[in-house]
Each structure stands twice: as C-alpha cells, then as structure tokens.
Amino acid sequence: MTVSPRVFRSLRTATIIGLAAATPIALAACEAKSSSDGAIAVTSTDDACDLASTDLETGQVNFEIQNQGSKVTEFYVYGKNNRVLGEVENIGPGLKGKLGVEIVEPGTYTVACKPGMVGSGISQELNVTGEVKEKSQAPADVEAAKARYLDYARGQVDGLVAQTETFTNAIKSGDNETARNMFGQVRTFYERIEPVAESFPDLDPKIDMRWDDTEDGKIEFTGFHRLERFLWPPRPEQIGEGGDKVAPADAAHAKSADKKAAIDKIADGLLRDVKALQAEMSKKDFQFETQMFVAGPQALVDEIAATKVGGEEDRYSHTDLFDFAANIDGAETLIAELQPMISKTSPQLMDKITEQFGGIRDAINTLREGDGYVSYDMVDENTRRDLSDQIDALSASLSQVPGIVLQKK
Amino acid sequence: MTDGNVSRRAVLGAAGAGLAVGGVAGAVGGFSAGSSEGAEATDQVVPFRGAHQAGIVTEAQDRLHFAAFDVITDSRDDLIDMLKKWTSAAERMTRGETTVENGALGLGDYVPPADTGEALGLSPAHLTLTVGFGPGLFGPNAADPNRKDRFGIGGRKPAALADLPAFAAEKIEPSRSFGDICIQACADDPQVAVHAIRNLARIGVGVVSVRWSQLGFGRTSSTTRSQETPRNMFGFKDGTANMRAEDSEVADEWVWVGQEDNPPAAQWMTGGTYLVARRIRMDIEPWDRAHLLEQENIVGRTKGEGAPLGQSNEFDEPDFNITSYGAPMIPKTAHVRLAHPSQHGGAQLLRRGYNFTDGSDGFGHLDAGLFFIAFNRDTFKQFVPIQHELSRKDAMTEYLIPNASAVFAVPPGLKDGEWWGQHLFV
Numbered sequence: 001m002t003v004s005p006r007v008f009r010s011l012r013t014a015t016i017i018g019l020a021a022a023t024p025i026a027l028a029a030c031e032a033k034s035s036s037d038g039a040i041a042v043t044s045t046d047d048a049c050d051l052a053s054t055d056l057e058t059g060q061v062n063f064e065i066q067n068q069g070s071k072v073t074e075f076y077v078y079g080k081n082n083r084v085l086g087e088v089e090n091i092g093p094g095l096k097g098k099l100g101v102e103i104v105e106p107g108t109y110t111v112a113c114k115p116g117m118v119g120s121g122i123s124q125e126l127n128v129t130g131e132v133k134e135k136s137q138a139p140a141d142v143e144a145a146k147a148r149y150l151d152y153a154r155g156q157v158d159g160l161v162a163q164t165e166t167f168t169n170a171i172k173s174g175d176n177e178t179a180r181n182m183f184g185q186v187r188t189f190y191e192r193i194e195p196v197a198e199s200f201p202d203l204d205p206k207i208d209m210r211w212d213d214t215e216d217g218k219i220e221f222t223g224f225h226r227l228e229r230f231l232w233p234p235r236p237e238q239i240g241e242g243g244d245k246v247a248p249a250d251a252a253h254a255k256s257a258d259k260k261a262a263i264d265k266i267a268d269g270l271l272r273d274v275k276a277l278q279a280e281m282s283k284k285d286f287q288f289e290t291q292m293f294v295a296g297p298q299a300l301v302d303e304i305a306a307t308k309v310g311g312e313e314d315r316y317s318h319t320d321l322f323d324f325a326a327n328i329d330g331a332e333t334l335i336a337e338l339q340p341m342i343s344k345t346s347p348q349l350m351d352k353i354t355e356q357f358g359g360i361r362d363a364i365n366t367l368r369e370g371d372g373y374v375s376y377d378m379v380d381e382n383t384r385r386d387l388s389d390q391i392d393a394l395s396a397s398l399s400q401v402p403g404i405v406l407q408k409k
Numbered sequence: 410m411t412d413g414n415v416s417r418r419a420v421l422g423a424a425g426a427g428l429a430v431g432g433v434a435g436a437v438g439g440f441s442a443g444s445s446e447g448a449e450a451t452d453q454v455v456p457f458r459g460a461h462q463a464g465i466v467t468e469a470q471d472r473l474h475f476a477a478f479d480v481i482t483d484s485r486d487d488l489i490d491m492l493k494k495w496t497s498a499a500e501r502m503t504r505g506e507t508t509v510e511n512g513a514l515g516l517g518d519y520v521p522p523a524d525t526g527e528a529l530g531l532s533p534a535h536l537t538l539t540v541g542f543g544p545g546l547f548g549p550n551a552a553d554p555n556r557k558d559r560f561g562i563g564g565r566k567p568a569a570l571a572d573l574p575a576f577a578a579e580k581i582e583p584s585r586s587f588g589d590i591c592i593q594a595c596a597d598d599p600q601v602a603v604h605a606i607r608n609l610a611r612i613g614v615g616v617v618s619v620r621w622s623q624l625g626f627g628r629t630s631s632t633t634r635s636q637e638t639p640r641n642m643f644g645f646k647d648g649t650a651n652m653r654a655e656d657s658e659v660a661d662e663w664v665w666v667g668q669e670d671n672p673p674a675a676q677w678m679t680g681g682t683y684l685v686a687r688r689i690r691m692d693i694e695p696w697d698r699a700h701l702l703e704q705e706n707i708v709g710r711t712k713g714e715g716a717p718l719g720q721s722n723e724f725d726e727p728d729f730n731i732t733s734y735g736a737p738m739i740p741k742t743a744h745v746r747l748a749h750p751s752q753h754g755g756a757q758l759l760r761r762g763y764n765f766t767d768g769s770d771g772f773g774h775l776d777a778g779l780f781f782i783a784f785n786r787d788t789f790k791q792f793v794p795i796q797h798e799l800s801r802k803d804a805m806t807e808y809l810i811p812n813a814s815a816v817f818a819v820p821p822g823l824k825d826g827e828w829w830g831q832h833l834f835v
Contacts, residue, residue, distance in 0.1 A: 393614050396611075
C-alpha cells in the first residue's frame with residue numbers, strides 16, 4: 001500500500017484514537033486488578049475463538065484476549081455492514097490483548113479471532129440487548145458542528161474538481177504556462193480539507209503523494225506533485241540532500257519519465273481520483289471520525305510544521321505558501337465550528353487561539369505577491385524560523401481542543 | 410490511574426528508605442528551603458533552593474543538556490508567567506516528580522500529557538537546573554544589534570553582562586551561540602537531563618524558542634575534593650587546578666557577585682555569577698597523530714599521572730622555572746603555564762565543562778571536543794583576559810576550534826516561594 005508520511009501520520013492518529021477508547025483498560029493492564037474489570041475473556045487458539053459470554057448489554061464492552069495458540073493472532077468486533085468497530089492486532093502466542101468498544105445499539109454483532117492474522121478468521125456472533133445509548137465521547141453539539149463542517153468540506157471538494165479539470169486540460173493541451181500559474185491555487189482546495197481527504201487511505205496518496213513515498217520510483221508517482229515536477233523540471237542547483245531539495249534519483253526519474261504522453265495519463269488519473277473523492281464524500285452515509293474532526297485543526301497546523309515550513313511540500317515549484325495559507329484556512333474553519341464549545345469551557349484558550357491565528361495570518365500576508373505568494377525559496381531563514389515558532393505555539397494551543405470538547409467531566 | 414503508581418519518587422522511597430536518616434547530602438551553601446518530605450531526603454536529590462543556584466558549586470554530575478532560548482514574545486506578562494511555570498516544574502523535576510501533579514498519565518484521555526514521561530521510574534539522579542539571562546534579554550546584543558529593550562529592564566542590566574569580544578583563532582557560528590535565556594541541566598542520567606530541558610522547552614512554546622542546545626557527557630572538571638580528576642577528549646586530566654566547592658573563600662572572591670559589583674538597579678545579581686559557555690571542537694585526528702612527548706609539551710603535564718612536567722604527582726605545584734638543557738621544562742606555550750592563575754594576577758574560574766561528541770563530519774572526522782562552561786564573578790576581569798592570552802599563545806590552540814560562544818548572568822538562588830527572575834522583573 002502506498003502510504004505517504006502524512007497519510008501514515010493520520011492513520012496513526014486514527015489508530016491512537018481507536019485505542020483511546022480502550023485506554024482505561026489498557027492502563028489498567030499495569031495493575032493487578034485488571035482481571036476484575038468486567039472484561040469478557042476471549043481465548044484464541046489456532047482453530048477456535050471462545051468467548052466467556054456472547055450475551056451482553058449496550059454500553060462500553062471490554063474484551064481480554066488470551067492467545068493460547070501457536071500463531072500471532074488478532075481480534076475484531078464488527079457492526080452493521082461488516083464495519084469494524086474495534087480491533088486489536090499482533091497478540092503473540094501466550095500473550096494477552098485488550099480491546100474496549102462502545103456498542104450503542106442492541107442487535108447482533110460479530111467478533112472474530114484471526115490466528116496468523118490472515119483471512120476472515122474464526123467468527124462468533126454477539127447478542128447485544130439493552131436500550132439504545134448515545135455515543136458517549138462526542139456531545140451532540142460536536143456532532144452538529146461536524147455536520148456543518150462536512151458541508152464546507154463538500155463545497156471545497158466541488159471547487160477542487162472544477163479547478164482540477166481546468167488545470168489538467170491546460171496540461172493536456174500543452175498550455176504549461178496556464179497550468180503553472182494555477183498550480184498553487186488548485187491545491188488550495190485540497191489543502192483546506194486535508195483531514196477529510198486523508199480519511200481515504202487509497203485516494204489521498206494517489207492525489208497528493210510525493211517522490212519520497214514512491215520508494216525511489218518503485219511505486220508509480222502520481223497526482224499533483226508529479227504534474228508539478230513536469231511543469232518545473234528539476235534544475236541542477238535544486239538537486240541534493242535535504243527536505244526541500246530534489247533527490248538525485250528523483251531528478252533522474254524526471255528526466256526519463258516525464259514525457260508528455262505519460263504526463264497526460266497522470267493528468268487523467270488525477271482528475272479521476274478527485275472525482276472519486278467527490279463521489280465518496282457526497283454519499284449520505286459518508287463517515288468522518290469525530291475524533292479526526294476535533295483533532296483536525298491541530299492536524300492541519302502540524303502539516304505545516306512537518307513539511308511546509310521546511311519547503312519540502314512543493315519542492316519543484318516553491319508554491320508552499322499557498323498550501324500553508326490553505327491549511328490555515330482549513331484549521332480556522334474547523335475552529336470556527338468548535339468555537340462555542342471551546343469558549344464555554346475555556347474562553348482564555350479561545351482568545352489565545354484567535355490571537356495566534358491572527359499573528360500567523362499577518363505573517364503570511366506580508367509574503368503576498370500579486371494574487372498569490374512569493375516563491376518559498378525567496379523566504380529567508382529568519383522568516384521561516386519565525387513562522388515555525390508561531391506554528392509550534394498555535395499547535396500547542398490547538399492540542400488542548402480535543403480534551404475540552406470531548407473529555408467527560 | 411495517576412502517575413503515583415510509577416513515580417520516580419515512589420521508586421526512590423522504596424530504595425532510599427533506609428538512607429533518609431543520613432540527611433541531605435550535597436547541600437552546598439545557604440539555607441535549605443522548600444518542602445522536604447521524607448522520601449525526597451535521599452542522596453539523589455540536590456536541593457533546588459538556597460543562597461546560590463544549584464549546579465554551580467554542586468559536585469559535578471556526569472551528564473549535561475544545555476539549552477539557550479530566544480525570547481520570541483514582547484509580552485512581559487507572558488514571559489513572567491512562563492518563568493513562574495518553569496520554576497515550579499524545575500523544582501518538581503529535581504525532586505524526581507513530573508512537571509505538574511499527575512502530569513504524565515493522570516490528566517485524561519484527550520489531553521496531551523503535560524509531562525512527556527520519559528523520566529518515569531528514573532531516580533532524580535542529582536538533577537540540577539540552573540537558569541541564566543543573556544544580554545539579549547536587556548536589549549541590543551550580538552545576535553540582534555537592533556533589539557529593543559522589550560521588557561523595560563535595560564536599566565537593570567548588571568555591569569559585567571555583555572557579549573564576549575572576538576578572540577583569535579575561533580570560528581563562532583551564530584546559529585549555536587548567544588541566547589536570551591539559558592538552562593543548564595546536569596544529572597547523573599542523561600535521560601533525566603534531556604527530559605528536563607525538553608519539558609521546559611515545551612512549557613515555553615510561544616514565549617521562547619530553543620536557539621541551540623548541547624548534550625555533554627563525562628564531566629571534565631572536578632568541583633569538589635572528593636572527585637577524581639576526569640579526562641578530556643585529548644586523553645588528559647582536565648581541571649586539576651580548578652577551584653573546589655570546599656574553597657568557599659575562593660568562591661566568594663572569584664565566583665559570587667558581591668554587592669559592591671553593581672549599582673542599586675542591578676542588585677538582583679548579588680549572590681549570582683556569570684556563566685560562559687564555549688563549544689570547543691577538538692581536532693581529534695591530528696591530535697591522535699601527535700607523539701606523546703608533543704602532546705605532553707602542549708599540555709604541560711604528563712598524560713598518565715597528570716603531574717606538571719618536572720614533577721611527579723598530579724597535585725604538585727607546577728614550577729615554571731625548572732629548565733632542562735637550558736629550555737623550560739614546561740614550555741612557554743604550554744596550556745598549563747598560560748592558564749595558570751599565577752599568570753593572571755591570581756584570577757581563577759570555576760570550570761564545569763563536559764565532553765561532547767556530535768557524530769562525525771562529512772570527512773569522517775569526529776565532531777567532538779569540550780563544551781566549556783565556566784562561572785566567574787566578572788567575565789571581563791577573569792575569563793576574557795585569560796582567553797585572550799590562551800587564544801594567542803597556547804600551543805593547544807592549533808588543535809582547537811571554538812565554534813560557539815555565549816554568556817549569561819546567573820541570578821542567585823531562590824528563597825521559599827520565589828521564582829526564577831523575580832528580583833529582576835519585580
């Protein structure tokens with residue numbers, strides 16, 4: 001699977017969030033009383049998956065999986081349409097694993113042990129009774145804010161599709177000048193909604209992968225940055241070590257592979273992929289994890305800290321400041337939705353966040369040029385350092401947001 | 410679950426229960442203040458409060474993490490608020506606790522832990538945290554000549570706080586020199602020292618930004634008589650003639666700032682000292698190719714015993730008049746001769762440096778040397794003239810490349826309830 005570093009990061013976030021639900025038990029594992037926390041004992045062997053009980057009630061359900069088999073195993077809980085509600089992997093022979101899942105509706109659920117971690121595993125049905133419960137982690141106002149945010153995200157993806165169509169048409173018709181002029185602007189639509197786009201682990205890499213994700217060309221280099229490389233062919237002085245430089249293998253690949261015919265195919269592929277993203281996001285039952293929503297502002301800002309401040313993101317075109325500004329747009333939009341909840345608990349934090357956004361906005365605005373931004377390679381070290389300091393400080397404030405809007409008091 | 414289950418103090422409490430009777434070892438000078446619960450009174454905790462800051466005449470620990478910060482805000486309130494938070498976190502960490510109560514594990518699932526946690530389960534390891542203020546905090550300085558007096562303290566700048574002059578044969582890199590505030594973290598365990606700096610940097614986000622930092626190992630000075638003289642990266646004993654903590658009269662004369670040293674506006678420095686930090690890269694590979702006699706002539710001491718040339722024991726007084734075949738036994742250009750107090754009107758420094766190795770450079774040469782730290786009462790009467798003499802004449806200079814430089818005013822120690830910088834800002 002193609003996993004760009006940032007996709008990997010967001011997936012990791014998702015995993016951590018998945019675990020967060022189980023945190024109380026996971027921590028309890030260090031204590032001797034762990035067995036008395038009401039967890040359902042699961043015994044996984046090479047050919048069986050035995051549960052101490054398969055009748056349970058709605059609410060928080062904890063499992064303790066003992067692997068008595070000879071293979072590494074994993075344990076899954078499935079809800080409707082086979083959607084994974086929770087899973088724990090890599091439980092070695094003789095070891096225990098813990099999983100906590102919130103089951104809010106009564107009904108029939110499925111669990112499975114997967115000795116050897118392959119195939120569909122050995123499944124069992126769970127019979128859940130009791131009343132319908134509200135998901136405890138996300139208060140209703142957070143869910144409502146998320147729904148409003150999704151409208152915004154869908155609007156952005158519509159803009160993305162329209163702009164990408166013009167952009168790829170320009171490339172295919174040989175009008176590279178137009179394509180170059182609109183490159184920074186097209187990406188803005190994508191960068192604003194990155195937390196949503198990243199919840200598509202197949203599409204996001206295809207659309208936004210960088211050379212670094214291709215294992216030196218073994219994986220096909222597609223998407224915006226491949227077209228960027230074609231539009232700004234690497235010059236000798238850009239080749240070298242370091243994040244904002246073009247690796248020698250990358251430059252060599254550009255020379256041999258960035259021919260018009262191949263690039264036209266990449267352009268077609270990009271348009272196809274952004275349309276697929278649009279289609280997925282417009283589905284009524286489109287799922288976007290609430291935890292990713294509340295962690296979204298910080299995720300966007302950390303994107304800047306990770307790859308944009310160093311000039312790594314748009315290393316061929318140096319249009320990084322467009323992405324930078326778009327990430328800030330997206331983070332501000334998310335925060336605007338969460339603002340009432342933050343202000344209610346911590347008006348001071350909200351004031352600080354507002355002030356910090358303002359400071360960064362001012363700093364970016366000093367780098368405007370025409371209807372865009374100056375080339376990032378013209379931004380000196382001190383200015384980059386100053387931006388980085390401001391981003392770090394904003395990120396530290398935003399890291400307090402999930403606790404405020406989700407934490408049970 | 411709180412951090413209590415795995416706290417460093419709890420570990421100690423078990424290990425040190427029988428030792429507590431002996432009282433607090435390592436307390437140097439002044440009143441012992443601060444809360445002292447039974448479990449803390451082990452020989453692993455250096456008292457945080459006292460007449461002078463810990464980490465100066467404290468018996469030198471083996472590990473260092475030194476960090477210099479730029480203050481990136483103009484808000485005096487924000488800076489003061491951070492210094493208060495720093496003080497509280499620092500005092501807790503020196504006791505082996507997390508930065509705030511339950512900071513590592515007990516604050517809830519959706520909050521980034523306030524303490525990063527890598528010191529959980531470790532002993533306090535004699536951690537000391539020493540704060541200093543650089544010239545840039547008061548206005549114009551080497552890093553920023555146009556700097557304004559952002560915090561209204563320009564008039565309180567102590568007389569002897571100024572950037573160092575240029576010395577011969579140095580290649581100062583501004584990106585790892587200077588700074589508005591420094592923290593010296595020393596401990597027996599590198600993880601404890603790194604944890605402390607990392608967490609203070611984190612608390613300071615938005616107010617300060619780490620300008621540079623340096624890890625050190627293998628203390629290269631003895632600061633008490635009980636310690637053996639360690640060796641530097643040249644393989645020689647270093648700091649044989651260093652002043653010792655027991656020499657309190659010497660320290661009063663050469664380390665601690667006196668009332669008479671400053672006008673009334675800078676009396677906040679009385680009982681403080683000045684810290685000079687220099688990253689001195691050693692030209693390791695050429696040195697290793699110098700024959701033993703040459704090495705000994707450059708240093709002025711024997712490599713094995715550390716005795717001055719012409720003598721037999723390490724602590725024998727060097728005799729600069731002894732000759733052999735008409736030439737001085739200790740050459741005119743020997744380090745020990747040029748650095749000796751007798752050459753500088755008796756001027757002394759309290760050295761507290763560390764060896765460092767930061768990997769290798771692009772030529773396969775070790776990027777290693779001495780991270781020199783010295784404390785003195787007046788840098789321009791002590792360190793600067795000595796360094797001018799050494800940089801011009803010392804034969805060792807050929808093998809040294811000083812490439813970072815910084816100076817800080819280190820205020821005196823804290824009384825109960827006081828915070829770092831209180832007497833400067835209030």
